[in-house]
Amino acid sequence: MATTLITxxxxxxGKELACQFAAGGDDLVLVARSEDKLNELAEQIRNKREVAATVLSGDLSTVQGVDQVCSQLLQRGIKVDTLVNNAGIGALGKFAELSIERQTDMLMLNVVALTRLTRALLPGMIQRGRGGVLNVGSIAAYQAGPxxxxxxxxxxxxxxxTEGLREELAGSGLHVTCLEPGPTESSFGEDSGMGKLDMFSSSTMSAAAVAKAGYEGYRANSDVVIPGWKNRLMVTSTGFLPRFATRKLVGKLQGV
Ligand SMILES: NC(=O)c1ccc[n+]([C@@H]2O[C@H](COP(=O)([O-])OP(=O)(O)OC[C@H]3O[C@@H](n4cnc5c(N)ncnc54)[C@H](OP(=O)(O)O)[C@@H]3O)[C@@H](O)[C@H]2O)c1
Known part of the structure; x- marks a missing residue:
């Protein structure tokens, strides 16, 4: 039985990815701050599937929070086969006007927690020769976003x-995949402020469809998964335009 940790x-x-991995037969470790929501999901999954679901609540925007999750795994003797680095936040607004606290939390969660968790769990995966890492990025990765x-x-x-790691691990038997969603129905739209933008609200996909594409892409060891033809078209066309043009375009769409 394999174990998958999802932040x-x-x-x-993330919730939909948990359902996908459980349907595939993996035991789960569910991580986020909202312990009540995680417990509810764990119970739903245990009732529906023959898998274990462990809840580890913690704030991943602090180094201590990340390290506590890692020490809980050690204490409980849980060996993680697949790490899904999904937790992330955004904030719409000008850099000089958004609070430095929010932007630091964003970097801690989107970048530092993802990196520290990967560093903590990867050596065990390499030793066992199985499992891997599914990182949740965004189509925002392909251009600057004023x-x-x-x-x-x-x-x-x-x-x-993710791409660098994938090359380092080539031939190891591990899977390394980056899931790059476009606008998706979740709390993210409201929480980040992006939900009020036409470019966001006019083309959302369901979180379940995004998670299914990510899960299947990870199982197939795809390098990058961009769910939805509109998102793939956007990323492909971005590649044909000079960077100054794409950043101006995104700036206009995002109210600069
Ligand atoms: N929705 C989109 O349009 C979209 C598009 C592209 C990429 N993405 C990416 O997809 C990923 C998932 O986002 P989502 O759309 O599913 O948004 P979401 O519904 O807001 O989920 C965010 C998750 O991150 C957790 N989280 C937030 N702050 C945390 C912290 N400090 N410590 C631990 N967990 C924390 C939240 O749980 P708690 O609040 O319980 O901690 C929640 O489970 C993110 O990386 C996001 O950047 C989303």
Missing amino acids: GASSGI NMSVYYASKAYVLSF
Whole structure:
């Protein structure tokens, strides 16, 4: 039996990814701050599937929070085969106007927690020769995002890190995949402020469809999964335009 740890499993894409991995027969470790929501999900999954579901609540925007999750895994003797780094936040607004606290939390969660968890769990996966890492990035990774500069930069890190890691692990038997969603129905739209933008609200996908594409892509060891033809078209066309043009376009769409 394999074990999958999913961060940000209390809602949205992470919750749906948990359902996908449970349907595939994996035991789960569910991580987020909202312990009540995680317990509810764990119970639903245990009732429906023959898998174990462990809840580890913690704040991954602090180094201590990440390290506590890792020490809980050690204490409970849980060996993680697949790490799904999904937890992430965004914030719409100009860099100089958004609070530095929010933007630091974003970097801690989207970048530092993802990196520390991967560093903590990867050696065991390499030793056992199985499992891998599914990182949740965004189509924001492919260009700069004026009025949301830190978020876009954090997702560029996720893509670059995942691709580098994939090459380092080639031939190891491990899977390394980056899931790059476009606008998706979840709490993210409201929480980040992006939900009020036409470019977001006019083309959302369901979190379940995004998670299914990510799960299947990870199982197939795809390098990058971009769910939805509109999102794939956008990323492909971005590749044909000079960077100054794509950042101007995104800036206009994001109210700069
Ligand atoms: N929705 C979109 O349009 C979209 C598009 C592209 C990429 N993405 C990416 O998809 C991922 C999942 O987002 P989502 O759309 O599913 O949004 P969501 O519904 O808001 O889920 C975010 C998850 O992250 C957890 N989280 C937030 N802060 C945390 C913290 N400090 N410590 C631990 N967990 C924390 C939340 O749980 P708690 O609040 O319980 O901690 C929640 O489970 C993110 O990385 C996001 O950047 C989303």
